[in-house]
Amino acid sequence: MNKINPFSAIYYMKENKGRAFLGIFMMILATLMFLAGNYIHSAIYTYEKEFTYSDKIVWASLQSTDEEYQDFFAFRQMVEEDEKLKYVDVTVYGFSGMQHGTVLGLEVGGWSYVFNSKSDMEKVFAHLGIEGDFSNCKHNSMIISQDFANNRGIKLGDTLDHSFDESLNRTYTVDAIIDDGSFCIFYIYEDDDSLGRLYIYSDVMEGEELYSYVKNLAGDKNVQIAQSERSAVLPQFDMFYAIFYAVDILIAVVLAVTINSVITGQYLKRTYEFGIYRALGRSRKEVKKKVAAEILFMNIIACIVGGAAILLFTYMINELVYRKTGLHLLFFSKTGLIGFVLCDVLMAVPLILSKGRLMSKADVTEF
Numbered sequence: 486m487n488k489i490n491p492f493s494a495i496y497y498m499k500e501n502k503g504r505a506f507l508g509i510f511m512m513i514l515a516t517l518m519f520l521a522g523n524y525i526h527s528a529i530y531t532y533e534k535e536f537t538y539s540d541k542i543v544w545a546s547l548q549s550t551d552e553e554y555q556d557f558f559a560f561r562q563m564v565e566e567d568e569k570l571k572y573v574d575v576t577v578y579g580f581s582g583m584q585h586g587t588v589l590g591l592e593v594g595g596w597s598y599v600f601n602s603k604s605d606m607e608k609v610f611a612h613l614g615i616e617g618d619f620s621n622c623k624h625n626s627m628i629i630s631q632d633f634a635n636n637r638g639i640k641l642g643d644t645l646d647h648s649f650d651e652s653l654n655r656t657y658t659v660d661a662i663i664d665d666g667s668f669c670i671f672y673i674y675e676d677d678d679s680l681g682r683l684y685i686y687s688d689v690m691e692g693e694e695l696y697s698y699v700k701n702l703a704g705d706k707n708v709q710i711a712q713s714e715r716s717a718v719l720p721q722f723d724m725f726y727a728i729f730y731a732v733d734i735l736i737a738v739v740l741a742v743t744i745n746s747v748i749t750g751q752y753l754k755r756t757y758e759f760g761i762y763r764a765l766g767r768s769r770k771e772v773k774k775k776v777a778a779e780i781l782f783m784n785i786i787a788c789i790v791g792g793a794a795i796l797l798f799t800y801m802i803n804e805l806v807y808r809k810t811g812l813h814l815l816f817f818s819k820t821g822l823i824g825f826v827l828c829d830v831l832m833a834v835p836l837i838l839s840k841g842r843l844m845s846k847a848d849v850t851e852f
Contacts, residue, residue, distance in 0.1 A: 494778035504751045508780075509787045511744045516791025518733050518828040522821030523799070525729050527814050528587040529722050532714070534667035535596045538613055539714035540692040542598075543699045546709040547577055547681030553707040560708045561683060567702065570687050571612075573605040576674055577681030581652040585636045585668045588807060588814050594652070595633075595668040596714050598684070601675055612686050617663040627657040628671040631664050632811030668811075726820070733824045737831035745836055752776075752840050759847035773841035780837050784829070 498505045545564075547557040564570050582595035600606035603622045610616070622628065629639065639645070639659055646656040657672065685699055692713070700710050759772055799814050807814055815821075 494775070494782040497779050498782065501751075505783055508744065508748055508751070508783045509790070511740065511747065512784050512787035512829075512832070513791040513794075514740055515737070515828045515832055516788060516795060516825060518736065519792070519821040519825035520795045520798070521733075522729065522824035523795075523815045523818045524588055525722075525725055526818035526820040527812075528589045528591065528593070528725070529719070530815060530818075531585070531587055531593070531668050531812070532595075532718055534665060535669045536713070536715040536718075538598075538667070538669060539596065541613060541686055541695070542609070543685045543696055543713075544711040545683040545685055545699065545703070546711065556706040557681065557708050560703050560706050563702055564683060564685055564699075569689055569698070570685055570702075572683045572685045573609060574601055574680045575599055575605075575682040575684055576601060576676035576679050578674070578676065578679060580670075580672050580674065581654075582668075582670050583633075583637065583650040583652055585633060586810060586812065588812050595670060597670040597672065599672040599674050601673075601677070601680070603673055606671065606673060609684060609686065612688075615663055615665055617661050619661050621660040622673055623660065624673060624675045625655065625657050626660040626673040628661040628663060628673075629659060630667050630669070630811075631662050632666055633668050633670070634659075634662050635809065635811035636668070729820070729824060730827070733828050734831065737828040740828070741832045741835055744832060745839065748780075748836060748840060749843075752844060755844070756847045759844040763845075763847055769845035772845045772847070776841040776844050777837045780833060780840065784833050788829070 545557075545560065547554060561572075564572050576599060578599075580597050580599040582597040584592045584594055587593055598609075600609065603619060603626075606622070606628075607619060610619075617628070619628070627645065634640065637650075641659055641662050643659045644656060645653060645659065647653050655674075685695075687695055687698075690698055696710070696713060703710055762772060762775075763769075796816060799816050803814055
């Protein structure tokens, strides 16, 4: 059987299990930033389906003066005549979304749409790809997702008003629950006397392209063209990102200092070992590579173990806690990945450089 090369990183791990375990355990803490990032992104992810809807629908609203009233209906005529666009008329009165919980424990508000009739709603739903049983829907109906229902403890047929959620200014009946995964609310409110808003959509455009097209069509007319929900909501989470990355860097510095103290003690005890390597002809560069390989090898093990533990935790908490309330903690997110990589790099790189430099100066003749 071939013996492991004493100069390899694996040899050190094998012969110093206790020290290696301590280093790996502390490095595992960096992977927690991946979990923290997933929590941040999961809160934002509750809006993802709503963002998709708002990318496909542009709101155009009437202002208040007589001149703006004329502009709005002139614009409506232009939309009606445009072959690329479709629309439905909507009451000018606003309808609010309701608060819902997140995996962060925060209450946030959702988006809402109101339709002048069941037929208008079904027309737009067909465009959005929303399916369900809407046979009971009528004036003052509310349509929500099953996730929203689970989150707020709502059942089909429930009557909701201001006492249930302060954002509700009328009484509604939950006449349909859909399986679309959003926290968006859809209302039916028949109001032919106060039409002053359009939901504009297209079979050939969506997103920024649709918004720009409608905006250009309106030109200098006094019509309010609302930006997408994505543009309205995402900036509100900038503070969460700023706090997360600031904490991420702080934790990385604390881990780097703490691990550096522990690892330094371990490597100082090995000064004679590295002095012998130098005496046997190993170059400073080779010594630095050995130190880097040892630390990186421990770091890789820490990432694998920490990642597996996070996946298991995410699965268990989703099944036991979050799914019951219509929520979902993401297994992977860009925010979590960036947070982990940033923390891990800020922790590992200084460690590799400082310990490599320290051991490359070892000289057996100084003992």
